[in-house]
Amino acid sequence: MATTHILTHWGPHLIEADGTQVVAVHDHPSDPDSSPIGQGLTAATKSRVARPSVRKSWLHHGPGAATHLRGQEPFVEISWDEAFELVAAEMVRVRDDHGYGSLFGGSYGWGSAGLFHMAGPQLRRFLRTFGGYTDRRGTYSSCAAEIITPYIYGLGWYPACAQQNSWSTIVNHCELFVSFGSLRLNNAQVTYGGQGPHLTRGWIDKAASNGTSFVNIGPVRDDQAAEAKGRWLPIRPGTDVALMAAIGHTLVTEELADEGFLANYCVGWPEMKAYFLGEHDGQPKTAAWASEITTVSESDIVSLAREMAGKRTMINLSFSMQRCDHGEQAYWMAAVLAAALGQIGTPGGGIAFSFGSHGRFGAGQRQKSVPRLPTGPFPEGMPVIPVAHIAHMLERPGERFNFDGKEATYPDIKMIYWAGGNPFHHHQDLNRLVKAWQKPDTIVVHEPFWGPMAKFADIVLPATTPLERSDLGDGETMLVAMQRAIEPFGEARDDYEILAGVADRLGLADEFTEGRTSEQWLRHMYDEFRERNEYAPPFDDFWADGYVRHADMDDHGAGEMTFLQAFREDPVGSPLRTPSGRIELYSETIASFGYDDCPPHPTWMEPYERLGTDQGERFGLHLVSNQPKTRLHSQFDHSDFSRESKIHDREPARMHPTDAVARGLSDGDVLRLWNDRGACLAGLSIDDAIAPGCVQLATGAWFDPDGDGMCIHGNPNVLTADRGTSQLGQGPTAHTCLVEAERYDGELPRVTAFDLPVLVERD
Numbered sequence: 001m002a003t004t005h006i007l008t009h010w011g012p013h014l015i016e017a018d019g020t021q022v023v024a025v026h027d028h029p030s031d032p033d034s035s036p037i038g039q040g041l042t043a044a045t046k047s048r049v050a051r052p053s054v055r056k057s058w059l060h061h062g063p064g065a066a067t068h069l070r071g072q073e074p075f076v077e078i079s080w081d082e083a084f085e086l087v088a089a090e091m092v093r094v095r096d097d098h099g100y101g102s103l104f105g106g107s108y109g110w111g112s113a114g115l116f117h118m119a120g121p122q123l124r125r126f127l128r129t130f131g132g133y134t135d136r137r138g139t140y141s142s143c144a145a146e147i148i149t150p151y152i153y154g155l156g157w158y159p160a161c162a163q164q165n166s167w168s169t170i171v172n173h174c175e176l177f178v179s180f181g182s183l184r185l186n187n188a189q190v191t192y193g194g195q196g197p198h199l200t201r202g203w204i205d206k207a208a209s210n211g212t213s214f215v216n217i218g219p220v221r222d223d224q225a226a227e228a229k230g231r232w233l234p235i236r237p238g239t240d241v242a243l244m245a246a247i248g249h250t251l252v253t254e255e256l257a258d259e260g261f262l263a264n265y266c267v268g269w270p271e272m273k274a275y276f277l278g279e280h281d282g283q284p285k286t287a288a289w290a291s292e293i294t295t296v297s298e299s300d301i302v303s304l305a306r307e308m309a310g311k312r313t314m315i316n317l318s319f320s321m322q323r324c325d326h327g328e329q330a331y332w333m334a335a336v337l338a339a340a341l342g343q344i345g346t347p348g349g350g351i352a353f354s355f356g357s358h359g360r361f362g363a364g365q366r367q368k369s370v371p372r373l374p375t376g377p378f379p380e381g382m383p384v385i386p387v388a389h390i391a392h393m394l395e396r397p398g399e400r401f402n403f404d405g406k407e408a409t410y411p412d413i414k415m416i417y418w419a420g421g422n423p424f425h426h427h428q429d430l431n432r433l434v435k436a437w438q439k440p441d442t443i444v445v446h447e448p449f450w451g452p453m454a455k456f457a458d459i460v461l462p463a464t465t466p467l468e469r470s471d472l473g474d475g476e477t478m479l480v481a482m483q484r485a486i487e488p489f490g491e492a493r494d495d496y497e498i499l500a501g502v503a504d505r506l507g508l509a510d511e512f513t514e515g516r517t518s519e520q521w522l523r524h525m526y527d528e529f530r531e532r533n534e535y536a537p538p539f540d541d542f543w544a545d546g547y548v549r550h551a552d553m554d555d556h557g558a559g560e561m562t563f564l565q566a567f568r569e570d571p572v573g574s575p576l577r578t579p580s581g582r583i584e585l586y587s588e589t590i591a592s593f594g595y596d597d598c599p600p601h602p603t604w605m606e607p608y609e610r611l612g613t614d615q616g617e618r619f620g621l622h623l624v625s626n627q628p629k630t631r632l633h634s635q636f637d638h639s640d641f642s643r644e645s646k647i648h649d650r651e652p653a654r655m656h657p658t659d660a661v662a663r664g665l666s667d668g669d670v671l672r673l674w675n676d677r678g679a680c681l682a683g684l685s686i687d688d689a690i691a692p693g694c695v696q697l698a699t700g701a702w703f704d705p706d707g708d709g710m711c712i713h714g715n716p717n718v719l720t721a722d723r724g725t726s727q728l729g730q731g732p733t734a735h736t737c738l739v740e741a742e743r744y745d746g747e748l749p750r751v752t753a754f755d756l757p758v759l760v761e762r763d
Helices: 036-043 056-061 080-098 119-130 143-153 157-163 167-173 200-209 240-253 259-265 269-277 287-294 298-310 328-341 390-395 430-436 495-505 509-513 518-532 539-545 565-569 588-593 614-618 657-662
Strands: 002-008 011-017 022-027 053-055 075-077 103-105 135-137 176-180 213-217 231-233 313-317 350-353 384-386 400-403 406-409 415-419 442-447 459-462 471-474 478-482 547-549 621-624 652-655 670-675 678-686 694-697 738-743
Touching (some): 002 471, 002 478, 011 036, 056 075, 080 103, 080 415, 080 442, 080 459, 080 495, 119 415, 143 328, 157 350, 167 200, 176 298, 200 213, 240 269, 240 287, 240 328, 259 269, 259 328, 269 328, 287 298, 298 328, 313 328, 415 495, 478 539, 495 509, 495 518, 518 539, 614 738, 652 657, 657 678
Parallel strands (some): 135 384, 176 213, 415 442
Antiparallel strands (some): 011 022, 053 075, 621 738, 670 678
C-alpha cells in the first residue's frame, strides 16, 4: 500500500492506493479544513472508458452518419493506431474542405488541476500547432462580470479579483459585510487550477468574533456560512439590482452619499443620481418601489442603506449575481453603491467579487509565477464565440452577432474536438443543445468516464484521471508533486500522449512535443520554477518530499490587501485604465455601442421571466440551480459520496414547507419539475432554509434523458434558458428560470446515467 500527494481543484489530499484502486483519501497535513469532496476520488475506476471507441454508424458510414443517434447508439472499440488515423484524417478533411474555422476546440471545463496535464492548455497547444480552429471567450462562471469589470475599473476581471481586499482586512477593519447572492463555504472550497489550504471558514469565524456583522441577501438562508452568525434578507431572485437602486435612492435623498469621493474618483454620478430620482423615466427608485419588486420590506431597505452608510462596509457579490438576464447590471450597480458610500480603496470596505465563490479570493497572497505548458499564440483571423453560445453557433452558421462592442459571425462547424469538461452539465436548455449537437459531422472527445459527454460523441478516446499520471500542482502556498497513485485504467492514456499520437499522424509531433516526454516536461517546468525561486530543492528531493512550501507565503494569508488603495491615495498619479482614469459609473464607450439591453449606466431592467409577473402565475417557483456540496460541478457524480446525497437515486430538490403543502407534496417524494423548455425528476427535501416561491436544485447530476428529453436523474439545465445576459457580455442566464413542480406518480424509471453504453463487435 502506497501513499501519494495529489492536488485537486478542491484542495490537497493524501491518496492511499494499492496500485490499481484508491483505498482511502486522507486530509493533507497542510490543510486545516479539508473538503469532503475529495472522498469522490474513490470512484476513479468506475464507469470508465477502457479503450478507444467509435459510434457504430460513424465507424461504418463515415462523418455525418446518423448524427441523430448520438447519445443512443452502441459503440465499437478499436485500437489506438486506428483511432489516431481516424482523428487525423478527419481533421485534414475538415480543414481542406471547409477551412480551419470549421473545427471547434471545445475544452471548456475544470479538467485536471495539474499544471502540465490540464486538458484545456493541452488541446489549445495542439490545435494552434495544427494551424487554427474556432475558440471561445469567457467562462460560464463569470462571463458577464469578466466583460463589464474593465469598463468600470479599467482592470480585467481576474486581475481585479487578485487585487481585492484580503480576509485579513475584513477581520481587522470591516464592520458590515453585505453579500448579494451567497457566502458559501462549499464554493470557497474550490479554485480553478488547484486549491491550497482551506482558510475561509476560519477567516469568517475570526471576522464575526471581531465584530463584523454579516448580511446574506438571497433566496437561500444557508448560503452563508454558519460561522458568520449573520442575518438573512430573503429576496425574490433576479431582483437585486432593484434593491441596490433603492439603497442608492435612500443615500441620495437622505444626503448620505459621499459627494467628495464621487466627484474626485468617479465619472457618471450626476447621471446615476438623476436615475435614482427618476428624472428621466418618471420612476423614483424608492424603497417602496423596490419592495414591490423584491419582496424585501420598505423599512428593511431604508435601514440597510443607513447602516451601510454608517459603518465600514464591504459589498460582496457572488458569481450567481451575473448569471441572470442583464447580469452585467448587478456588478455595475454594486460599484455605484460602493462609490456612493465613499469606501472604495479603504481597508475592509468597498467592493468584493467574489468572496465565497472561489477559494483563493481574499487569500491575501501574491501569486507565485509557476510554470505552465506554453500554448503559443492564437492564429490570426480565427473565429471566437462567447463561451455559452455553442448551440447558437451550431444552429446558425453565418449569422451575425454582437459581443463586447464588436460584431462577429458564427462559423459553420463540421467537427468538434473536446478534451476536459462536460457541456451537458455547464450549458443551458439541454434539449436544445442535444438538437444542435446533431449538426457537426464529427465529435471527438477525450474522456475518462462514460458520462454524457462521451455518450454523445462519435469518437471517444479514453483519458487518464489525475490519479493515474504525474504532474505539478499549484497549491497557492505550495507547489505539489502530484504523484501517480494507480495504474491507468484499461488502455487509457494521458491527454498529452493522445494528442502527440494524433500530431504524429499529422506530421506535427516534433512541433507539438518539442521532443519531450511528459516526465521530461515536468522536470523542465520545475527547473524553470527553481531558477526563479532559490528555496526550491532539486527535482528529485521535491518529488520525494511531495511538496515545497513557498518561502515568502504565509499559510494564513496574514498580509493585508486593499482593492484600489493606490488609486484612492493618488488618483492622479495612479489613474485607472478607463478612458477617464476614474471609476466609470457611466460609460461613454458602452453608450457608443447602442445596445438596448445594456445602457451606459447601471439600470434595473425587467428580466425575461421572474416571480411577481404574469409568468409567475403559470410557473410559480424560481429555480435556484447552485453548486452542489458533494462534488465539483459534475465531477465524480458517480461516486458513492455524491450518490449517497440522492433521494430515490435523483438529485435532491429543496423547497419551502408552504410551497410543498400548496402542491400536496411530502418529504421524500419524487418531483417532476417542468417548464416550456423541459422537465426533470428530483427527490424532494422540505426545508425552510429556502425562501418561499423558490426551489433549489444543484447542478451536476449526469444528464440522463428519457425518450422525451426529460432528465430522469435531475439535471436542472433541461429547464434553464439558453439566452445571453446582453449583447455586451453574452453570458449565460441560468439563474433566470421559472418552473413548476408536481409529484411524479408514474412508474419510476431507473437511472442509467452511470451505466456503460452498449459495446458491440465490428460488423
